[in-house]
Amino acid sequence: MSDIEQFRVECAAWLDENCPSSMRWEGPKAGDGTIGEMLAWGGRKADWSKNPDARVWLDRMAEKGWTAPTWAREYGGGGLDKDEGRVLGQEMARLKAMPPLAGFGLTMIGPLLIDHGTEEQKKRFLPEICRGEIRWCQGYSEPNSGSDLASLATRAELDGDDWVLNGQKVWTSYADLADWMFCLVRTDTESKHGGITFILFDMDDPGITVRPIPLISGYSPFCETFIEDVRVPRDQVVGGVNNGWAMAKALLGHERSMISSAFSERSSVNRVVELAREYLPGEDGRIGDAHRRDSVAALTMDKVCLDLTIRRTGEAAKLGQQPGPETSIFKYYATELNKDRYSLMLSVLGPQALGWEGEGFEDGELQITREWLRSRGNSIEGGTSEIQLNIIAKRVLGLPD
Amino acid sequence: MSDIEQFRVECAAWLDENCPSSMRWEGPKAGDGTIGEMLAWGGRKADWSKNPDARVWLDRMAEKGWTAPTWAREYGGGGLDKDEGRVLGQEMARLKAMPPLAGFGLTMIGPLLIDHGTEEQKKRFLPEICRGEIRWCQGYSEPNSGSDLASLATRAELDGDDWVLNGQKVWTSYADLADWMFCLVRTDTESKHGGITFILFDMDDPGITVRPIPLISGYSPFCETFIEDVRVPRDQVVGGVNNGWAMAKALLGHERSMISSAFSERSSVNRVVELAREYLPGEDGRIGDAHRRDSVAALTMDKVCLDLTIRRTGEAAKLGQQPGPETSIFKYYATELNKDRYSLMLSVLGPQALGWEGEGFEDGELQITREWLRSRGNSIEGGTSEIQLNIIAKRVLGLPD
Amino acid sequence: MSLVLNEEQKLLKTSAADFARKESPLSRIRAFRDSDDELGFSRELWASMAALGWPAILVPEQYGGLGLGLTEICCVIEELGRNLVPEPLLSNALLGSAAIIEAGSEEQKSRLLPAVADGSGLVALAWQERKTRYDPAVIEASASSSGDGWILEGEKVLVWDGHVADVLVVSARTSGAPGDHEGVSLFLVDKGAAGLKITRQQTMDLRNAAVLRFDSVELDSDSLLGTAGEGLAPLQVVIDRATVGLCAEMMGSAEAVFAMTLDYLKTREQFGVAIGSFQALKHRAALIFIELELSRSALMGACEAVDASADDVAKKISTAKARLSDTAVLAAYEGLQMHGGVGMTDEHDIGFYLKRARAAELSFGDAAWHRDRFATLEGF
């Protein structure tokens, strides 16, 4: 048996012995929480009461370094090579094992530190990330920046060995649950893109206040973060002073693709079909309203085309064609389609979509209405639809400014 | 009896005696030509063989000055006051009498000359216009101007007492049938809007060549007019040298409203309903295809809304509210609706819409296909849809440049 | 008749606009919501509105009303709609009392309408059930005769302002099955009737409404409104006119959300310029403007048709509701998108308009439903 096959056997055996059965995800079942609740997000403020097995799974995997299997062992990773990492992934998939740890630490700030952090930063942060001891949030958007991220105004001024930060961040997801923030601040007002610095700080530092942002759909993980005279040591800058724009660009692509794939997967089109069958019943399981039936078919087919496009791009990537700016179409199309889908669901529900809570409505109806409202933000967050169209026009089609 | 009632009685009697019965239009009947063929357009090249009565009617009315009833008698008009003019209109409507003369002479260049022409120009041109002896065409567009009319390049250079013209005009409707052109030319290259002059010339002048422009739909009244060293006397400038932009603006409004009302009236939505009933038959005279039925209903209701809007604006105007730039919505909406209507008609015809001429298709099918192709130009001619939206955004909504 | 307002109507509209601006800014419905106010509106403000004569507009003069038309009440409702004013004008004047005017006996009118006109009495119309969707014939609530009177059973939902109405007009089957046109009857039910349970509903758009449960509610013989089994026709007339009222409300709120959006386009800067200078947004704003203009024409056309008792009144009403539904949703969707992230926050007011726009769209027939009705009326 080759080394890699030997690894596969050992790996499978270990996983089978150590992965708690509740961490093997067969899709949503009655009594389960949502997948978001079942996953381990880690951090000092983690509440494990809903998913105690998740903590067991995290700790066991972290001990082997398999929360970040291909990172170096000295940074808390598994030290696996590419082939071994793939085998581990395959064996986890075979068991339907959930990832032992989720969040920005592993997916965003960790990789960035590996590429651009100092040796000290890597030693300080990566092991804690791998063990799920610190949870991260991202401080990019500000009330007056929006699509024009580079116009950010939170300023950092050097005072001795510390940067002193003042300003405000918005749309900080789970800032109330995070331990550290990676953040863009303005260190030079002369240069728009060239005056931005990427910096890390502890959310427990004095001067930081976090306030959740309720949305039109109700509760949301988004927060406002107020930053008042927060002192951050110089060695918490990543990638050098005034080099934050380059750091942000490296990460922004990640975020966009995550959001589009999240929305592409999350809500299945069949839900629209089932709703239409229930609320607009026709003969033999058909949808009784021919006009809506056409709309349901159109959206179902749109989803088929989107999925085919994602698959096609993936196959082309495997053949060595690097995906370029045309991936903006995923963000655009997936989010617009999701909006259309929820809009149609409301039309299907009719007056039963009018509820907020309480009497007169089914729970499922109330939920769809909330999700519909939330869906309206899909084409705003992570780069608006308009920004995606600008990118396509300029960078793919080469249309002039 | 008051003077005006006396006038009404005489007017009615005269009209009844003098208006040929074929000039009393009850709507299209079998054997009639189109209304465009039946109308008198006048001019030296007129062919009266299809409508000899139209010539009789024109001559009789022109003799009384009633082709332009409210223009002064000395210019060939009827010299009627406003009340008399209205009474004449009412009595003509009562008889369903067709206008005795159509074309740009009465509707565009005539009124412009009355407001801005020299006394000599009025004496020279207005009587000929009133008698239908000269037919006019309009030389605005050029191959490289398009929506940006002020960028026109046909140049006029002074040589003695003549302007010498060189350039090319496009989209000159009926240039092949017209006797005179009113035309914008560049007399100053330093100033874009301020270097344009409004000038008149005879189409028989040496150096003018006219070439019809076939469209994607086949024959069209549009022509290209090539202008090569055409000598035009100075006294054929209207409104002064380098003042042409003001003249054009006064006329452009006319043209836009004419085009939108033309398209709004021309093709009735019921045609879509009748076609859908014929090609997609259902039970009890209903349209059998529920999805198309929805589209037919939507377009029918759109037309109702457009007609109500035109009526509402008209009533507001009667109450003294001057229509402003918001009338751009008529041009936009009427033409987009007409395009949608023809697009839907093609969908209703299905494969029977694929013909150009000859075997395998009904005449009516072939005609709809041609009209559909022609309709695609509606949102381009007379100010593109994009220009209309720009006007609304800027001048109605006050959005910044 | 006309598609533009006459001087009296303009005056009425201006005074309603002044009233709404001064007395009822948008912050009121937010405050009612956040304080879990049990009425969801103010009886004092309602009294002020009554003093201005608004509840009396449609009540015939012999019952203490002004005997004016739909155009007049729409002038008021549109301006209230601009600020989402929560007082129960539409529900009372165009649904509850309208049913009494349309179907009631002389005795019933004389007894009930004077209080409607002076604002002291509120009447609500209970016509919708969970499966009604947009067809008032699809009801299961039933009334069986019992001696001289009736016994009412069933449930009604989305009874606008049903939580505060003194009298409820309730549709119920006295024969037939859900969907049948025959067999629908209308009844007057006192809010205090034994066996009637009224529960306030929390709607997403903060329109005040209630669920009514009838558990063997005994009704006198004179509680029947109109003729037994023939209630659908007057009910349909009432709902149709109320639909125009709803259109007027949508007109006001759609113009308000567009005004809010235009203002944002002119003031919000990105990349160093006002975002309203981006041509793509300009064109989209212009398209909304066009829809608003066409919508106003459709609304005025429907008002005119009702007030002139025109033959094509139902077609004009369906045209208006279809258009306003599409326009209101477009203006709200586009407005939210153009506001970006801030529009998604509960703190911003635009969410109220978005919710109201779709709730109104999905009430009394959405655009597709009215297109279908229009096509049927046109015979195709």
Add this chain to the structure above:
Amino acid sequence: MSLVLNEEQKLLKTSAADFARKESPLSRIRAFRDSDDELGFSRELWASMAALGWPAILVPEQYGGLGLGLTEICCVIEELGRNLVPEPLLSNALLGSAAIIEAGSEEQKSRLLPAVADGSGLVALAWQERKTRYDPAVIEASASSSGDGWILEGEKVLVWDGHVADVLVVSARTSGAPGDHEGVSLFLVDKGAAGLKITRQQTMDLRNAAVLRFDSVELDSDSLLGTAGEGLAPLQVVIDRATVGLCAEMMGSAEAVFAMTLDYLKTREQFGVAIGSFQALKHRAALIFIELELSRSALMGACEAVDASADDVAKKISTAKARLSDTAVLAAYEGLQMHGGVGMTDEHDIGFYLKRARAAELSFGDAAWHRDRFATLEGF
């Protein structure tokens, strides 16, 4: 199977692209039209295409063909579609000879297919009548048995390249009424058969087609293709695959019209700048690009499903035709509008693409028809 082309397929596509660019610029169909050419294409160029093996792609190897798949022929058709190349590849390979491959006997295949493969024989499929619309069962042409053979009566329209076909595959009723699924039979008819009148049709999009009139045409017993009365199933299979071929053609022509439009946006100046710098046009161009990308995925998905004989092949084909129909029309409509007046002139090439886009949309089922079919296949 895959949604991206393999190296051989890419090579085939590149060579077809080179061929179309060098040998068949758009000016060719204009020249054929303006000269009233009676073929509407060139036999010489067709011979060159045959020499490249294109008509042989789908013909099984035992009959002299290459035995390749739908993906391969679509590679070629797409590139020909880019220049609206008029030679009869699609009609011959995906309609006429495809019906023989699908339904023919061993004898019929051996007799007819070698000539198809080497390009010397052309076969057309006559399946549409004036009322067929998109349902091949809606036909009135009839074949009654007569002795050992058949007598054919009726009319077929829009027979692609029917004016030059040596052999015609004709659908006719041997029993039943228009719309019945049973009773459709397929026949092989020689172009010279007595009683057959072939008239070329002038289509708006310059696709070569003919009307066939059958006036008591006598057919031998061996002219029956497949089983009497059971011709609809193989016919439907053939039409479905040809639909994918049509999608490939539409893909090529939609990309061509978009390229033409992009070029115009970059070079045409108004108000002193390239019109492609106007954001409203930019966004619209980006939306077309998105549709083209989704369309390509739908096309590749349909090719893959056919070549892999997937269970959902019909759904994938309907998805592709619906998408391509919408995209092709969008790209042409927007392209024309962005070109402004010059695009309306017959002199400009964009009109050819516009006409072809809608003609293709209205052939073999438009988007709405395929959405309906998809919904039925999905059982809703």
